[in-house]
Amino acid sequence: MTDWNAMSDEEFRAEIRSFLQQNYPDHLRYPSRRVRWHEVREWYLMQAERGWTAPGWPAEYGGVGLSPSKQLIFIEEQERYGVARAPDQGVVMVGPLLIRYGTEEQKKHYLPKILSWENIWVQGYSEPNSGSDLASLRTEAVDAGDHWVVNGQKTWTTLAQDGTHIFLLARTDPKAERKQQGISFLLVDLNTPGITIRPIRNIAGHEEFCEVFFDNVKVPKNDLVGEPNQGWTMAKALLGFERLFLGSPKQSQNALGRLDAFATARGLHDDPAFADQFARLELDVADLAEAYEAFADRVRAGEALGADVSWLKVWATETFDRIAALSVQAAGAEGGISGGLAAGDESVDLLSLYFGALPTTIYGGSNEIQRNILAKQVLRLPE
Amino acid sequence: MTDRQEERRMLADSVAGFARQYDGIARARGLSDGAGLDPEAWAAMADLGLMGILVPEEAGGLGLGIPEMAVVAEELGRNCAPEPLVAQAAAQAALAQVDSKPAKECLAGTADGSTRLALAWQEKADQLNPAVITSRADAVDGGVRLSGSKCLALPADADLFLVSALDNGVPALFLVPRDAAGLELQSQRQVDGAETASLNLNGVQLPAEACLCTGDAALQALNTGISAGLTLASAELLGLADRLYTLTTDYLATRKQFGVPISSFQVLRHRAVNLYIQRELMRAALNQAVRAFEQGATGEALQRAASRAKARAGDAAQLIARESVQLHGAIGFTEEADVGVHLRRVLALSAWLGNAGWHRRRYRTLSRQAA
Numbered sequence A: 001m002t003d004w005n006a007m008s009d010e011e012f013r014a015e016i017r018s019f020l021q022q023n024y025p026d027h028l029r030y031p032s033r034r035v036r037w038h039e040v041r042e043w044y045l046m047q048a049e050r051g052w053t054a055p056g057w058p059a060e061y062g063g064v065g066l067s068p069s070k071q072l073i074f075i076e077e078q079e080r081y082g083v084a085r086a087p088d089q090g091v092v093m094v095g096p097l098l099i100r101y102g103t104e105e106q107k108k109h110y111l112p113k114i115l116s117w118e119n120i121w122v123q124g125y126s127e128p129n130s131g132s133d134l135a136s137l138r139t140e141a142v143d144a145g146d147h148w149v150v151n152g153q154k155t156w157t158t159l160a161q162d163g164t165h166i167f168l169l170a171r172t173d174p175k176a177e178r179k180q181q182g183i184s185f186l187l188v189d190l191n192t193p194g195i196t197i198r199p200i201r202n203i204a205g206h207e208e209f210c211e212v213f214f215d216n217v218k219v220p221k222n223d224l225v226g227e228p229n230q231g232w233t234m235a236k237a238l239l240g241f242e243r244l245f246l247g248s249p250k251q252s253q254n255a256l257g258r259l260d261a262f263a264t265a266r267g268l269h270d271d272p273a274f275a276d277q278f279a280r281l282e283l284d285v286a287d288l289a290e291a292y293e294a295f296a297d298r299v300r301a302g303e304a305l306g307a308d309v310s311w312l313k314v315w316a317t318e319t320f321d322r323i324a325a326l327s328v329q330a331a332g333a334e335g336g337i338s339g340g341l342a343a344g345d346e347s348v349d350l351l352s353l354y355f356g357a358l359p360t361t362i363y364g365g366s367n368e369i370q371r372n373i374l375a376k377q378v379l380r381l382p383e
Numbered sequence B: 001m002t003d004r005q006e007e008r009r010m011l012a013d014s015v016a017g018f019a020r021q022y023d024g025i026a027r028a029r030g031l032s033d034g035a036g037l038d039p040e041a042w043a044a045m046a047d048l049g050l051m052g053i054l055v056p057e058e059a060g061g062l063g064l065g066i067p068e069m070a071v072v073a074e075e076l077g078r079n080c081a082p083e084p085l086v087a088q089a090a091a092q093a094a095l096a097q098v099d100s101k102p103a104k105e106c107l108a109g110t111a112d113g114s115t116r117l118a119l120a121w122q123e124k125a126d127q128l129n130p131a132v133i134t135s136r137a138d139a140v141d142g143g144v145r146l147s148g149s150k151c152l153a154l155p156a157d158a159d160l161f162l163v164s165a166l167d168n169g170v171p172a173l174f175l176v177p178r179d180a181a182g183l184e185l186q187s188q189r190q191v192d193g194a195e196t197a198s199l200n201l202n203g204v205q206l207p208a209e210a211c212l213c214t215g216d217a218a219l220q221a222l223n224t225g226i227s228a229g230l231t232l233a234s235a236e237l238l239g240l241a242d243r244l245y246t247l248t249t250d251y252l253a254t255r256k257q258f259g260v261p262i263s264s265f266q267v268l269r270h271r272a273v274n275l276y277i278q279r280e281l282m283r284a285a286l287n288q289a290v291r292a293f294e295q296g297a298t299g300e301a302l303q304r305a306a307s308r309a310k311a312r313a314g315d316a317a318q319l320i321a322r323e324s325v326q327l328h329g330a331i332g333f334t335e336e337a338d339v340g341v342h343l344r345r346v347l348a349l350s351a352w353l354g355n356a357g358w359h360r361r362r363y364r365t366l367s368r369q370a371a
Helices: A009-023 A037-050 A068-081 A089-101 A104-115 A231-237 A241-247 A250-266 A272-300 A307-330 A350-361 A367-378 B003-021 B024-032 B039-048 B066-078 B085-095 B101-111 B215-254 B266-294 B299-333 B339-351 B356-370
Strands: A121-124 A140-143 A147-158 A165-171 A183-189 A195-200 A209-220 A341-343 A346-348 B117-120 B136-140 B143-153 B160-167 B170-177 B183-189 B195-207 B211-214
Touching: A009 A068, A068 A241, A068 A250, A068 A272, A089 A104, A089 A121, A089 A165, A089 A183, A089 A231, A140 A165, A147 A165, A147 A183, A165 A231, A183 A209, A183 A231, A241 A272, A241 A307, A250 A272, A250 A307, A250 A341, A250 A346, A250 A350, A272 A307, A272 B266, A272 B299, A272 B356, A307 A350, A307 A367, A307 B266, A367 B266, B003 B039, B003 B066, B024 B339, B066 B085, B066 B215, B066 B266, B085 B101, B085 B117, B085 B160, B085 B215, B101 B117, B101 B170, B117 B143, B117 B195, B117 B215, B143 B160, B143 B170, B160 B195, B160 B211, B160 B215, B170 B195, B170 B215, B211 B215, B215 B266, B215 B299, B215 B339, B266 B299, B299 B339, B299 B356
Parallel strands: A121 A165, B117 B160, B136 B160
Antiparallel strands: A121 A147, A140 A147, A147 A209, A165 A183, A195 A209, A341 A346, B136 B143, B143 B195, B160 B170, B170 B211, B183 B195
16 A cells, blocks of 8 residues: 655645546536535545545544645645535544544444445534524433434534535533533434425525424434533534635635636736736735745644634635625626626636635634634733 | 754844843934934944844855844844844845955945945836936046936935946946045935935046946846845834734733723724734745745846735735724824834835835736746
């Protein structure tokens, strides 16, 4: 077997890059919306057969066991090539959770099915009244002897309509002193009676996320992960260096490239006002990329990321948002036309950029929450 | 930590040590009040070796580079030091490109603090391309005669000016002493109290050896000096911005209104975070310019990196400075508060060698050419 970690970074990067160039389907590059499972299934099943579903998992659990620095390269190359994201919550969240806190039985049962994509996991965190204040969640799991009974509602569950399983944060001790205590991690089969999934149509017209309702849903006792009432602590412990990717410059670089193509074809760079706005964004993206690399260097050196990584998310997403806003301005009187706009030989869909950018300042912890975190933990401002 | 990092840390420590002994803000106020620069602080800086960082060892300097000088500039900015070390360093960086005896002698004088040197290349405030030269050098008996004009040379009280002129249509660099016959100096006061000079070259008579270099070598030396100046000004601006950030977040944490520290108000917390983000961006933009020097970049690649640093530093430092005044409230608008002293330095430095808007345009032009 190839020892990927023994390769030099350059060699490994070249390997991933050429593999994608030779194998990844062209029509799935840089999708303008979150793709559905049936669209990418074939590609990801092929990766599963090669044993590449979970590059970051230890080899003993069926992963590739890549070091953080190699994982970073792997993800950077996927982003660079515009590879469509899989419904990867099983790989990113459930797997690491079980590897760290699961029983042998849970690992044996669930991990192989994540690797083979037989199980598609979706996330059950947010609720209608618990968004930024997630710890106030009210979906409850009541001990009924040999099983839990779950009642409540989750929302913003990405592509739940494609999922087979959901991992839930549910309240198991309503009397706990602090709201963060008394929350447990449950693994739930979406086919269990009492579960209703209702897709939510977003403002771009796509059904990207869903509401998930639980009405007296019976969950086996052994599908609770770790200790009861420790769900919050476990969820926090799972926040690893993946937070870095929320601050990746790739979305902005890609958006700026598309705006550039449009502006060049339409002669907009000759307009000094546009040129200055464009140059400003170009520098915003360039400095973002420089800062991102400094954080990535820390990951490569094996350091844990601190709360300061939050500023990268704020800057990355707000930069993306500014590019998207300028794009629609650049389209002028055609700014309201949906679909691609003619730009020389190409067609550039500027509205999809616009709608793509809007949620980025909300998801992954809204930018207001990120600023709260920075003010408290990094600036250490007294409250 | 690598040896170079260790060396830079020690350099930063030694400037910080200097700053504890000599209060930069007091000196900056002195300069604003018309008291001029403090000769004792200047001599102490020379003793520390800060003026010889870019000067080769054989000329009595430390023979270090822009990365080390950037560490010094940042630390001086953090202490609001008003001395024109960065302006002189730009001239030193240009002169260090010239391999000649007069150049070495001049550099040696700058290193020990006995000679002050200024770049005098700009001819019009809005013409920032050093290749556009209208001043002329004409051969005369036993030497050359310079005619034309220069502006915005910093510091105005330099003993020697590094002047560009066309010799038969070819760019050339000259060392011009301030007492040269035919040189008329006028100074203009900057907002921080420092003075820049306009030079009227009314047939300035110089010996032939005053010409240091000609042609591409002259333009390259100028470009290197200007890129160094831009990078170092960005470092000094980062230091100033960092101090403003600290002053402001400290103020938010201690100032009480409505019975609570005003840092408890979310709108102020978020604005403080925005300042933090701007400061981090300044550091990122500066790091890439410093790296360009480390990697030996030249020509347009170097100019592009330097423009990028200055574009970010100019805008971000001004934003941080204005916000610092606002977040201090009325006291922030007084001379008593330290923010204003920093703000004036920020204004002067962000305009020097071209403001953010100009450097964004140059960055964009160079990027499109490179693509």
